[in-house]
Structure formats: structure tokens, C-alpha cells
Amino acid sequence: MRFIDEYRERDTARGYVEAIGALVTRPWSIMEVCGGQTHSIVRFGLDELLPPQITLLHGPGCPVCVTPVETIDTALVIASRPEVIFCSFGDMLRVPGSSSDLFTVKSKGGDIRVVYSPMDALVLAERHPHREVVFFAVGFETTAPANAMVAFEARRRGLHNISLLVSHVIVPPAMEAILAAPGSRVNGFLAAGHVCTIMGMDEYRPLAEKYRVPIVVTGFEPLDILQGVAMCVRQLEDGRAEVENQYERSVRAAGNIPAQRMLREVFEVVPRTWRGIGRIPASGLGLRVAYADYDAERKFRTERHEENVATDCKSGLVLQGLLKPPDCPAFGLRCTPEMPLGATMVSSEGACAAYYRYRRLSTEPCAPSILR
Amino acid sequence: MCLGIPGEVKSIVEGDLRMGKIAFGGILKEICLAYVPEARVGDFVVVHAGFAISCIDPDGAARVFSYLEELGAVREDEP
Numbered sequence: 051m052r053f054i055d056e057y058r059e060r061d062t063a064r065g066y067v068e069a070i071g072a073l074v075t076r077p078w079s080i081m082e083v084c085g086g087q088t089h090s091i092v093r094f095g096l097d098e099l100l101p102p103q104i105t106l107l108h109g110p111g112c113p114v115c116v117t118p119v120e121t122i123d124t125a126l127v128i129a130s131r132p133e134v135i136f137c138s139f140g141d142m143l144r145v146p147g148s149s150s151d152l153f154t155v156k157s158k159g160g161d162i163r164v165v166y167s168p169m170d171a172l173v174l175a176e177r178h179p180h181r182e183v184v185f186f187a188v189g190f191e192t193t194a195p196a197n198a199m200v201a202f203e204a205r206r207r208g209l210h211n212i213s214l215l216v217s218h219v220i221v222p223p224a225m226e227a228i229l230a231a232p233g234s235r236v237n238g239f240l241a242a243g244h245v246c247t248i249m250g251m252d253e254y255r256p257l258a259e260k261y262r263v264p265i266v267v268t269g270f271e272p273l274d275i276l277q278g279v280a281m282c283v284r285q286l287e288d289g290r291a292e293v294e295n296q297y298e299r300s301v302r303a304a305g306n307i308p309a310q311r312m313l314r315e316v317f318e319v320v321p322r323t324w325r326g327i328g329r330i331p332a333s334g335l336g337l338r339v340a341y342a343d344y345d346a347e348r349k350f351r352t353e354r355h356e357e358n359v360a361t362d363c364k365s366g367l368v369l370q371g372l373l374k375p376p377d378c379p380a381f382g383l384r385c386t387p388e389m390p391l392g393a394t395m396v397s398s399e400g401a402c403a404a405y406y407r408y409r410r411l412s413t414e415p416c417a418p419s420i421l422r
Numbered sequence: 423m424c425l426g427i428p429g430e431v432k433s434i435v436e437g438d439l440r441m442g443k444i445a446f447g448g449i450l451k452e453i454c455l456a457y458v459p460e461a462r463v464g465d466f467v468v469v470h471a472g473f474a475i476s477c478i479d480p481d482g483a484a485r486v487f488s489y490l491e492e493l494g495a496v497r498e499d500e501p
Contacts, residue, residue: 051447053428053466053478062490069493086425113423139471141423167472169454189471192424195457196471203439244424247468247476270426273486280493298482300426300468306475309457399423 053299057271063099066276071101073283079105079235080282081228081371083221084242085112085399086270092404094272100279107235107371110224111242113189114141114397115369116324121217122147124352128184128215129160131350135178137171138186140164141397146390168200175204175212184346187214192244194218194335195309198316201337201344213346218335219322221245222253227330228370229261236371238282240268240275243297248313250305254293262291269297316341325393326366363392368401375405382410426468428478429453431461444469 082088088108091097097106110116126147129136136152143153143164156162161181165171171185187197197214204212221242228234241254246267254265264285268278278296285292295301313335322334337345346352362380367373375381375394385391387403394400398407429444429451440455444467453467458474461467467474 051428052430053483057486062487065490065494069490073493085423139423167454169472188423190424192426192470192475195475196454196473199454199456199473206438242424244426244468244470244475247426277486277489280489284493296486298485299478299480300476300482302476306457308459309475312457397423 054271057269057273058094059273062273063276066273066280067099070104070276070280070283073280073287074101074103075287077103077105078237078283078286079107079371080238080240080279081107081109081236082240082242082268082275083109083111083225084240084245084270085115085397086244087111087240087242087268087275088401089399089404090270090272090275092401092408095408096272096275104279104283106279108368108401109228109371110324110327110369112394112397112399112401113193113219114139114145115365115393115400116219116224116326117142117145117188117217117393118323118325119146119148120323121215122151124347125152125186125215126150126155127352128346128350129155129162131182133182134161135174135181135183136160136162136186137165137168137174137183138162139188141399142186142188144387144390144396145393146396168197169203171212172200172203172207172209175209176207179211181211182349183212185212185214187216187218189218190242190245191220191248191313192242194317195248195306195312198312201316201341202312204344205341210343213344213349214337215346216317216336217322218317219324220319220333220335222257223330223333224324224327226257226261227327227333229257229263231370236263238264238286239266240278240282241265241293243267243269243274243301246295246297246301246305248306248309251293251295251301251303258291258293264291265293267293267295267297267301269300324369326369361391365392365394365402368394375402376409378402382406424470426470426475428466429469431455431463431465431467434461434463442474444474
């Protein structure tokens with residue numbers, strides 16, 4: 051397909067690998083914060099092509115993976131109600147709550163529908179006026195304008211049988227949390243190309259300046275990622291810390307203005323708990339008061355229980371780039387995509403699931419870290 | 423989750439909500455164009471969750487190849 055195939059071309063990839071090898075003089079750790087990039091890196095083996103001085107760290111780039119347990123529990127309660135049609139993107143269904151998941155609720159008779167677009171939920175609400183349609187609104191800034199349109203259109207069309215269970219997160223505060231953490235190993239970032247397609251590049255400049263890290267807005271195909279790494283390494287070797295744009299074919303410096311206008315119309319910035327990381331101030335989006343009638347938590351009067359569920363899952367460390375999935379003692383043994391301990395093993399964009407799918411046969415058996 | 427697929431705008435219906443048909447290879451899908459008011463038939467757009475989020479800039483699309491040449495030129499200039 052056009053604008054995909056040409057970015058997977060072998061000779062140019064080889065050229066980039068050589069060019070990066072010629073640029074690098076010291077070890078550098080570069081983190082991507084986008085599950086799509088993580089998936090591409092592991093799928094195409096880009097990390098294994100790069101010179102040994104360069105380490106790619108996989109950050110909290112998968113919204114499914116960072117959706118907190120208590121939000122999943124709220125979804126389970128709402129989805130179990132007989133009058134509800136619960137609509138969700140497919141990868142949320144196997145994410146474990148504290149005792150169950152949406153897939154199990156569906157198998158017990160819950161009316162849970164997997165949708166491709168949030169607009170599908172709107173169509174369902176129009177088609178079933180006597181049912182309550184609830185849309186599970188998760189995602190980063192990329193998905194938020196699509197989800198915001200549901201609330202906006204529902205109000206415009208006078209629909210009252212639809213609501214949103216909102217668990218939106220935004221990327222820059224999570225990047226700052228990682229940079230500010232003691233012992234942060236991140237020298238540079240590949241920022242998420244589609245998040246920046248919506249939001250533009252301006253909000254990354256203060257981060258680059260404050261923490262002296264280059265941030266390269268990067269696309270998702272193999273050549274995009276290799277070029278992003280090359281731009282980042284070039285900055286690191288030159289001692290620069292700037293925001294640059296690799297993904298010029300989609301990202302404009304100011305972002306997508308109509309989409310940002312819709313975000314401001316429907317959502318406001320709120321604190322949010324990130325699964326595996328904890329509470330981060332001003333790191334999420336919630337519905338504005340004007341859209342409170344479309345808030346599923348309010349409509350169904352669910353209470354959030356902040357629980358600390360004891361688990362063997364080390365996804366918090368994986369999400370912060372502190373642990374590679376195969377180094378987790380549960381990886382591929384007690385934790386698989388069919389029986390996941392944590393969300394990073396569920397979504398195809400979770401780092402654990404990507405390593406499980408593409409690397410489980412090639413990675414060395416895990417020796418306890420103390421022996422290494 | 424933030425997956426975006428490039429597709430070609432085949433037709434546009436203006437209205438309260440700007441919609442259009444987008445071709446992904448051989449597959450046609452109905453997509454919301456509210457966030458790309460500048461998109462015209464024949465343009466390529468990046469589509470995420472049923473919404474076009476940007477028009478693909480053909481000049482920007484070639485950058486990945488010219489940047490590699492630029493890197494090669496820098497290396498040849500070095501002593």
C-alpha cells in the first residue's frame with residue numbers, strides 16, 4: 051500500500067543502520083513512548099540491527115496497558131448490567147481487572163460489542179433507543195478527538211441513551227515523570243507521531259530544555275524509526291537537545307487545530323492513575339461539566355475502589371523502561387497473551403505481548419538475574 | 423492503539439458532520455473528515471479509529487530518503 055511499503059524498503063534501512071553506526075561514539079539509551087513503535091521495533095528486529103551502543107527502551111506507550119485496575123472493575127460492573135450495550139476497542143477485553151475481565155463478562159451473557167470507531171457506538175445508540183449504550187473511551191491524544199466527537203454529536207443529536215466511561219491519558223506528563231524519576235536512564239526520546247499529529251510539537255520544547263533531552267517526533271514504519279534514531283543520535287553526539295520532526299508527512303508544528311478545538315470543547319485536563327506507574331498530576335482527560343450527562347460513572351453511580359492488588363506482574367518496571375519483558379520471571383511461563391498477569395501482555399502494542407509474539411523462541415531462557 | 427492507516431479520499435459528503443469514502447488498498451470505508459477540512463478527493467489522509475487526523479504531505483513523505491543522503495554527505499565532508 052502507498053505510504054506504507056516504501057517505508058519498509060531494505061536498502062534504505064541498511065543505509066540508515068550504516069549511517070547510525072558512523073554517527074555513534076558512545077552508549078545512548080533512547081525511549082519510544084508509543085506502542086505502535088514498540089511493536090514495529092520488535093516485529094522488524096530494528097533493535098537488533100542497531101549498533102550495540104544504542105539501547106532502545108520501551109516506555110508507557112500503550113493506553114490499554116496503563117488503564118488502571120479500578121477503571122477495568124468499573125467497566126465490568128457497568129457492562130454486566132442487563133440494559134447496557136458496552137462498546138469497546140477489542141484490545142481492552144482481556145485486560146485483567148482485580149478479579150475478572152470484560153471477555154468473561156461477555157461469555158456470561160454481557161452485551162459487549164467490539165467497535166472499530168467510537169462513531170459505531172453512536173449508531174448503536176440511535177438504533178437501540180431503549181438500551182443504554184456505554185463507550186469505553188480510552189486512548190492517548192490521538193484517539194481523544196474521535197471519542198470527544200461521540201459526546202459532542204450525542205448532544206447535538208439529542209441522544210440521551212449513550213455515555214462514556216472515560217480513561218484518557220496524555221503523553222507529555224508521563225515522559226516528564228520518567229525523566230524526573232531518580233536513576234532515569236533515558237538520554238533521548240522518540241515522541242509518538244500520531245499523538246503529535248493532533249497536538250503538535252510545542253508542548254515538548256519545555257521538556258527538551260528542562261531535562262536536556264533530544265525529542266524526535268517519529269512515525270511508525272521501520273524507516274521512520276531508523277531515521278528517528280539517526281536524528282536523535284546526531285543530536286546526542288552534537289550535544290543538542292531540540293525537538294525535531296521526523297514524521298513530516300503527517301505532523302504539522304501546530305498540530306491539528308480543529309481536533310484540538312474539539313478536545314477543549316469536551317474534555318478538561320485531570321489527574322490520572324497510570325497502571326504500573328501510579329498517580330501523575332494533570333496526565334489525563336475527563337469530561338467537562340457541560341458534558342456531565344454523558345459521563346457513565348455519574349450515570350451509573352459507580353464508585354471507584356483504589357485497590358492495590360498483589361500480583362507477580364512487573365509491568366510497572368517494563369512500562370518505565372527498567373525491565374525488558376524476557377527478564378521477567380513470569381514471562382511466557384505464568385504470563386501469556388491467553389492468560390495475562392498484566393496489561394502489557396494483552397494488547398498487541400504492549401511490550402510483553404510484542405516480545406512474546408516475535409521473540410519468545412529466540413530469547414535465551416531466563417536465568418535469575420542474580421546469576422548474570 | 424494509536425495506529426493510523428494511510429488511505430486515499432475517494433468521495434466527500436459535506437454536512438453537519440463531514441464524511442467521506444476512503445480507499446485502503448482495495449477496501450473502501452466510511453470515515454469522518456471533520457478534522458481535515460482541507461482534504462480533497464485524491465488526497466491521502468492518515469486514518470485513526472474512523473477519523474482522518476491529517477492530510478499526508480507529499481514533500482514530507484520523501485524526507486526519509488533525502489535525510490539519508492544528507493547524512494552520507496556529512497560523512498563524506500568529514501576529514
